[in-house]
Amino acid sequence: MNSFIIKGDIAYSKNKDELVTVGDGYLVCRDGICQGIYEDVADLPDLPVVDHSGKLVLPGMIDLHIHAPQYAFRGTHMDEELMDWLNDYTFKEEAKYADLEYASAAYQMFADGLKRSATTRACVFGTIHREATELLMDKLAKTGLVAFVGKVNQDRNSPEELDEKSAEHSMEETELWLKETAGKYENVKPIITPRFIPTCSDELMEGLGSLAREHGLGVQSHLSENPNEIQLVLDLVPDIEFYGQGYEKHGMLGPKSIMAHCIYSAEEERMLLKESGTYVAHCPSSNLNLRSGMAQIRKYLNSGIKIGLGSDVAGGESESIFGEIANAIRVSKMIQRYHDADAKALTFSEAFWLATASGGSFFGSVGKFEPGFEFDAIVIDDAKQPCPQELSIADRVERSVYLAMDRYAIIDKYVKGYSLSSAFTPSAII
Amino acid sequence: MNSFIIKGDIAYSKNKDELVTVGDGYLVCRDGICQGIYEDVADLPDLPVVDHSGKLVLPGMIDLHIHAPQYAFRGTHMDEELMDWLNDYTFKEEAKYADLEYASAAYQMFADGLKRSATTRACVFGTIHREATELLMDKLAKTGLVAFVGKVNQDRNSPEELDEKSAEHSMEETELWLKETAGKYENVKPIITPRFIPTCSDELMEGLGSLAREHGLGVQSHLSENPNEIQLVLDLVPDIEFYGQGYEKHGMLGPKSIMAHCIYSAEEERMLLKESGTYVAHCPSSNLNLRSGMAQIRKYLNSGIKIGLGSDVAGGESESIFGEIANAIRVSKMIQRYHDADAKALTFSEAFWLATASGGSFFGSVGKFEPGFEFDAIVIDDAKQPCPQELSIADRVERSVYLAMDRYAIIDKYVKGYSLSSAFTPSAII
Numbered sequence: 001m002n003s004f005i006i007k008g009d010i011a012y013s014k015n016k017d018e019l020v021t022v023g024d025g026y027l028v029c030r031d032g033i034c035q036g037i038y039e040d041v042a043d044l045p046d047l048p049v050v051d052h053s054g055k056l057v058l059p060g061m062i063d064l065h066i067h068a069p070q071y072a073f074r075g076t077h078m079d080e081e082l083m084d085w086l087n088d089y090t091f092k093e094e095a096k097y098a099d100l101e102y103a104s105a106a107y108q109m110f111a112d113g114l115k116r117s118a119t120t121r122a123c124v125f126g127t128i129h130r131e132a133t134e135l136l137m138d139k140l141a142k143t144g145l146v147a148f149v150g151k152v153n154q155d156r157n158s159p160e161e162l163d164e165k166s167a168e169h170s171m172e173e174t175e176l177w178l179k180e181t182a183g184k185y186e187n188v189k190p191i192i193t194p195r196f197i198p199t200c201s202d203e204l205m206e207g208l209g210s211l212a213r214e215h216g217l218g219v220q221s222h223l224s225e226n227p228n229e230i231q232l233v234l235d236l237v238p239d240i241e242f243y244g245q246g247y248e249k250h251g252m253l254g255p256k257s258i259m260a261h262c263i264y265s266a267e268e269e270r271m272l273l274k275e276s277g278t279y280v281a282h283c284p285s286s287n288l289n290l291r292s293g294m295a296q297i298r299k300y301l302n303s304g305i306k307i308g309l310g311s312d313v314a315g316g317e318s319e320s321i322f323g324e325i326a327n328a329i330r331v332s333k334m335i336q337r338y339h340d341a342d343a344k345a346l347t348f349s350e351a352f353w354l355a356t357a358s359g360g361s362f363f364g365s366v367g368k369f370e371p372g373f374e375f376d377a378i379v380i381d382d383a384k385q386p387c388p389q390e391l392s393i394a395d396r397v398e399r400s401v402y403l404a405m406d407r408y409a410i411i412d413k414y415v416k417g418y419s420l421s422s423a424f425t426p427s428a429i430i
Numbered sequence: 431m432n433s434f435i436i437k438g439d440i441a442y443s444k445n446k447d448e449l450v451t452v453g454d455g456y457l458v459c460r461d462g463i464c465q466g467i468y469e470d471v472a473d474l475p476d477l478p479v480v481d482h483s484g485k486l487v488l489p490g491m492i493d494l495h496i497h498a499p500q501y502a503f504r505g506t507h508m509d510e511e512l513m514d515w516l517n518d519y520t521f522k523e524e525a526k527y528a529d530l531e532y533a534s535a536a537y538q539m540f541a542d543g544l545k546r547s548a549t550t551r552a553c554v555f556g557t558i559h560r561e562a563t564e565l566l567m568d569k570l571a572k573t574g575l576v577a578f579v580g581k582v583n584q585d586r587n588s589p590e591e592l593d594e595k596s597a598e599h600s601m602e603e604t605e606l607w608l609k610e611t612a613g614k615y616e617n618v619k620p621i622i623t624p625r626f627i628p629t630c631s632d633e634l635m636e637g638l639g640s641l642a643r644e645h646g647l648g649v650q651s652h653l654s655e656n657p658n659e660i661q662l663v664l665d666l667v668p669d670i671e672f673y674g675q676g677y678e679k680h681g682m683l684g685p686k687s688i689m690a691h692c693i694y695s696a697e698e699e700r701m702l703l704k705e706s707g708t709y710v711a712h713c714p715s716s717n718l719n720l721r722s723g724m725a726q727i728r729k730y731l732n733s734g735i736k737i738g739l740g741s742d743v744a745g746g747e748s749e750s751i752f753g754e755i756a757n758a759i760r761v762s763k764m765i766q767r768y769h770d771a772d773a774k775a776l777t778f779s780e781a782f783w784l785a786t787a788s789g790g791s792f793f794g795s796v797g798k799f800e801p802g803f804e805f806d807a808i809v810i811d812d813a814k815q816p817c818p819q820e821l822s823i824a825d826r827v828e829r830s831v832y833l834a835m836d837r838y839a840i841i842d843k844y845v846k847g848y849s850l851s852s853a854f855t856p857s858a859i860i
Binding site: 072073074075076077078079102105106109112288289291292293294317318326329330333334336337338339345347348385386387388389391395398399400401402403404407408 | 502503504505506507508509532535536539542718719721722723724747748756759760763764766767768769775777778815816817818819821825828829830831832833834837838
């Protein structure tokens with residue numbers, strides 16, 4: 001089942017500057033683990049060959065930040081800024097997930113959408129609702145995708161329906177959730193998910209930090225996204241000098257943790273992220289849409305901070321990581337044009353690496369077609385956009401991303417070596 | 431043939447602030463001219479009804495700036511800035527259009543792509559090659575789309591293959607082109623197209639300005655796109671104080687003219703554009719991709735300058751005007767965030783108006799579903815992106831744009847009342 005060879009035009013990022021391309025190559029998968037790319041048919045192990053000649057074979061995309069309940073209103077209400085957008089639309093939508101019937105319908109659409117996207121692994125926010133979050137985990141488990149999923153915590157500054165009222169109650173629900181889902185899924189795991197400091201009391205944050213350590217879990221949250229949000233955090237937590245310390249003081253940073261956005265992280269906060277090994281989820285579409293700002297990714301890369309991309313649905317309008325690649329490059333170009341001429345814009349190669357190998361490292365050996373890596377791949381029929389001339393494989397990869405081929409040209413997808421082809425039958429393709 | 435009624439969920443921009451929406455409405459077309467929207471079936475004229483119930487019926491998109499020969503390499507080579515991008519890729523590609531066999535294959539792909547896009551009318555650059563440009567006009571005429579097409583002029587600072595060598599030769603070719611295409615097409619018309627001042631001598635510009643007046647033609651060109659380009663223009667034309675004067679002095683500005691980009695137009699240039707009635711083609715995707723900059727569209731709107739959107743393929747990666755709507759909003763949000771807090775970001779309503787009624791006015795009474803307007807429309811099956819809740823029609827329009835439904839959910843399209851449905855059969859849809 002998960003041992004085979006794919007023949008096709010293969011590409012992946014060896015590092016941020018090097019996109020490896022092999023035309024008419026053989027990508028070997030054994031027991032869900034990549035065995036590397038073979039160029040000569042004579043060297044191949046004795047495994048069945050899936051012929052995708054002429055198609056692009058790329059690593060699956062990694063989404064380090066996406067809100068499942070916001071999928072329901074993606075692409076709407078984009079005229080508002082973060083805090084208004086949260087209060088006017090987002091919180092109201094998330095409140096609906098108390099209703100398991102609604103949650104079931106909406107999360108099924110989310111799971112279906114993610115399954116037929118280019119994404120193979122994601123870090124997912126649910127809502128405060130324990131049962132709905134468990135439903136979300138069930139549905140994601142059935143897709144075959146790999147995901148960390150968080151029951152969201154919030155015990156202050158939240159609308160009535162999303163306020164867990166006390167740190168104690170929020171902790172109880174979280175512990176129960178962890179107990180109920182422990183070891184339940186092969187591919188779907190819990191991650192501690194305080195929404196962000198404005199909605200989480202110090203007591204709750206302290207409890208969640210302890211819980212994460214106790215269970216060996218990571219933490220996902222938001223950091224330095226919007227100037228108003230940052231001011232609110234500094235007002236709420238008077239003993240910190242900058243926002244990131246609000247997570248650090250509860251032991252929430254580290255190599256299993258992801259902080260989304262980090263647009264306004266100054267030198268000290270960047271150093272904290274770097275030294276703790278925390279991942280930054282760069283979400284350029286969301287940051288543009290919610291007019292949050294433009295993160296200085298070149299500076300972060302130069303500091304050696306670990307970075308991946310995040311769709312941040314529904315601040316980002318869709319689950320397309322291809323779209324994030326294009327927007328990450330665009331944002332970096334505007335940073336270079338207007339803010340810092342020395343901050344070289346991201347190359348396509350660098351942005352593709354962020355979306356695959358760099359973000360993938362959060363999940364272990366993921367995001368490259370090298371021996372020992374878990375086998376996640378997408379197959380793209382890029383001839384769906386005709387071209388009057390021969391293109392290099394590197395050009396075809398860039399073109400498939402800029403022309404949003406994840407929306408209409410994926411013909412197969414593999415996670416840990418298992419095909420998700422049922423999502424790409426003609427009737428399943430939107 | 432072009433008299434009928436469409437039933438569906440109808441929306442259009444009455445003005446920049448008002449998106450009119452009519453659910454289950456009847457849009458009446460007689461002899462290719464819109465007769466308005468009817469809400470009551472009892473009032474309908476006796477015409478056949480095309481039932482698109484539940485689908486969105488929107489005005490066709492207007493693309494005020496697109497380069498047909500660059501379609502062949504759209505979505506590639508995005509790592510370079512304007513002047514390098516022109517020299518390293520664009521000019522080399524355009525040189526190929528001396529070969530009519532290549533031009534025929536490539537322009538057929540362009541015509542097919544534009545036909546199945548959301549665009550109904552476009553202002554199109556060809557290359558310097560007269561015969562290839564005529565081929566392009568032939569192919570566009572066969573699509574049913576409406577277009578202004580320009581044979582490009584350049585007689586200096588151009589690579590050997592794209593240098594027409596003298597103003598005299600460039601003029602001769604242009605006059606011959608005008609003669610050969612005069613009155614030949616119902617929907618495709620010529621427009622005078624000096625590439626931009628760096629590649630056009632004063633003598634050529636003067637000749638082209640006279641030719642435009644003589645034939646009552648408009649002019650399309652580029653203005654104030656990139657700081658290096660602007661400096662080059664001021665060096666080349668010492669008697670002008672700002673770039674726009676380089677067109678004005680040859681009588682090239684006016685209500686039939688379009689200047690693409692205008693990112694760095696200062697107060698005086700803006701006033702010149704406003705007073706001359708010249709259209710600005712705002713091309714946000716291209717301006718981001720080529721790191722040209724972010725045009726201050728709010729300032730332009732406040733000045734009363736006429737503005738539409740342009741895809742600027744292949745600076746813009748695709749022909750999608752839906753993509754330009756989203757990026758126009760994003761750029762305006764970053765202008766507000768970083769450059770001018772008083773420059774209110776574009777609303778969705780405003781950007782949709784730019785793409786339809788505002789740009790459409792360049793073509794006459796185009797871009798609205800009001801009596802007397804030419805009947806251009808697209809029909810979108812937005813249920814292809816499922817949603818667990820009822821959405822307003824306005825939300826559905828916003829969602830269809832942000833979720834790039836022009837790439838996979840258009841099911842029919844009308845230009846001057848004629849259906850282009852052959853582009854949207856299952857086999858034609860990419």
